[in-house]
Amino acid sequence: MPKILIAECMQEVSSFNPVPSHYEDYTVRWGDALLDFHRSRRSEVGAALQVFAEAGADVYPTYSARTITSGGTLAEADWRQLADEFLTTLAQAPHPFDGIYFCLHGAMSAQGEDDPEGYLLQEARKIVGERVPLVVSLDLHGILTDRMLRHADAIVVYHTYPHVDFYQTGERAARLLLRIMAGEARPVTAVVPIPALVRGDELITATGLFGRSIRAAQAIEAGEGGLSAGMFIGNPFTDVAELRSNSLVVLNGDEDRARREALQLATDFWAVRERLQARLTPLDEAVRIAHATPGTTILVDAADAPSSGASGDSNAILRRLVETGYGKRALLPLVDPEAVRAAMQAGIGQTVRVSVGGAFDRRFTPLPVEARVRLLSDGVFLSERQGDVWKGGDSAVLEAGSITLVVTSRPVNLFDRALFWAHGQEPRRFDAVVVKSPHCEPQMFAEWASALVNVDAPGATSANLPSLGHTQCARPIWPLEADTPFEPVARIYRRR
Numbered sequence: 001m002p003k004i005l006i007a008e009c010m011q012e013v014s015s016f017n018p019v020p021s022h023y024e025d026y027t028v029r030w031g032d033a034l035l036d037f038h039r040s041r042r043s044e045v046g047a048a049l050q051v052f053a054e055a056g057a058d059v060y061p062t063y064s065a066r067t068i069t070s071g072g073t074l075a076e077a078d079w080r081q082l083a084d085e086f087l088t089t090l091a092q093a094p095h096p097f098d099g100i101y102f103c104l105h106g107a108m109s110a111q112g113e114d115d116p117e118g119y120l121l122q123e124a125r126k127i128v129g130e131r132v133p134l135v136v137s138l139d140l141h142g143i144l145t146d147r148m149l150r151h152a153d154a155i156v157v158y159h160t161y162p163h164v165d166f167y168q169t170g171e172r173a174a175r176l177l178l179r180i181m182a183g184e185a186r187p188v189t190a191v192v193p194i195p196a197l198v199r200g201d202e203l204i205t206a207t208g209l210f211g212r213s214i215r216a217a218q219a220i221e222a223g224e225g226g227l228s229a230g231m232f233i234g235n236p237f238t239d240v241a242e243l244r245s246n247s248l249v250v251l252n253g254d255e256d257r258a259r260r261e262a263l264q265l266a267t268d269f270w271a272v273r274e275r276l277q278a279r280l281t282p283l284d285e286a287v288r289i290a291h292a293t294p295g296t297t298i299l300v301d302a303a304d305a306p307s308s309g310a311s312g313d314s315n316a317i318l319r320r321l322v323e324t325g326y327g328k329r330a331l332l333p334l335v336d337p338e339a340v341r342a343a344m345q346a347g348i349g350q351t352v353r354v355s356v357g358g359a360f361d362r363r364f365t366p367l368p369v370e371a372r373v374r375l376l377s378d379g380v381f382l383s384e385r386q387g388d389v390w391k392g393g394d395s396a397v398l399e400a401g402s403i404t405l406v407v408t409s410r411p412v413n414l415f416d417r418a419l420f421w422a423h424g425q426e427p428r429r430f431d432a433v434v435v436k437s438p439h440c441e442p443q444m445f446a447e448w449a450s451a452l453v454n455v456d457a458p459g460a461t462s463a464n465l466p467s468l469g470h471t472q473c474a475r476p477i478w479p480l481e482a483d484t485p486f487e488p489v490a491r492i493y494r495r496r
């Protein structure tokens with residue numbers, strides 16, 4: 001009976017969020033608790049467990065550290081604690097193993113360590129040795145580094161955005177690991193670094209132009225000799241040295257073809273890069289549209305998306321609505337623990353005078369409001385999309401004239417309607433709704449709204465990429481430098 005080790009460590013960060021992430025932001029599980037969590041879930045690890053069980057493999061779980069919401073760069077001491085726990089449990093496992101599966105993200109970043117996933121792989125090799133097959137699954141927003149590629153036998157990457165193929169990715173990774181273990185596959189990996197950062201609706205793989213690249217990669221993976229293929233578009237908000245896009249092709253022993261296929265994927269991607277960039281509406285114009293549009297206007301503030309790593313405390317759109325005398329009903333989410341604390345002290349039905357916004361990110365100036373406290377909660381609720389438990393901390397619904405604010409103490413993902421619904425607010429009943437997520441499933445907002453406007457607002461996760469202020473990634477890189485050259489070269493990785 002083959003013995004397979006499983007471990008997991010996942011977070012995506014924004015380097016432009018001034019609030020560091022901490023150990024307490026992770027849910028950490030050891031041993032069988034990892035199995036108990038994933039067995040009934042449509043996750044990468046849940047899928048891998050099913051595949052390994054069908055193969056008659058003996059699975060040994062070591063360690064899992066996951067965050068539901070993205071955040072700022074992980075503080076150094078907290079990173080050291082996570083890394084030490086991950087590697088210590090790995091060292092304490094009953095070696096040897098026939099194979100290893102790591103479920104990682106790819107866009108972590110910590111103070112003092114730009115490439116946490118690469119570090120974990122490097123140090124894991126010192127523990128398990130160089131010969132045991134090790135397969136890694138990553139998010140397509142991962143920053144694919146040389147260190148990751150040198151220490152993994154093969155990498156498997158998501159094929160969808162928004163991500164709906166967690167389970168399928170785990171299946172692909174697990175089946176590939178079994179093939180390597182059985183001696184049926186000898187992975188050779190070709191990667192072409194692409195000096196481009198992209199962000200926009202054309203990245204939606206089901207409907208956007210980027211889907212062509214993904215379908216081409218899927219055809220390679222499904223074809224003769226295909227083991228894994230995909231596109232990494234990186235996370236433009238994680239400002240680290242190896243930030244860029246990459247094509248990835250893993251074939252069974254065929255280096256020449258892997259090189260050709262990776263070069264073709266990269267060349268095709270580069271040719272359409274300008275069409276993959278977001279089309280944004282200036283803030284003043286977006287607010288004018290909200291004033292003029294009958295029905296509901298969805299104002300998409302992706303620049304302050306907690307699911308992308310922002311702090312969630314932007315009041316930029318709120319301020320313009322107030323300054324322009326917006327008199328229709330508006331619904332906005334906001335992170336501001338001090339405003340919540342004041343509401344809690346005052347109580348339901350009372351009026352409070354508070355300043356909202358700019359609680360963490362100093363690019364936003366707090367805005368004084370007078371508001372009635374309509375609802376108070378502990379901020380614990382289930383997400384609409386996946387049923388995860390989200391914890392926004394103490395929360396309050398504040399009504400300031402025609403404007404309703406759902407204010408949490410901590411950021412939570414806002415890529416569905418769960419926060420609004422959990423606090424008694426139905427978005428369809430409002431004339432303007434601020435949505436702090438770059439993309440939501442169409443039925444949530446786009447299918448019924450009168451207008452959906454992608455707002456060019458300031459923030460730590462703005463799709464206006466030149467506005468962010470990158471200092472660490474290699475330059476030149478498009479679109480930070482419009483005249484960035486591209487001479488595609490494939491890098492080859494082979495472990496056995």
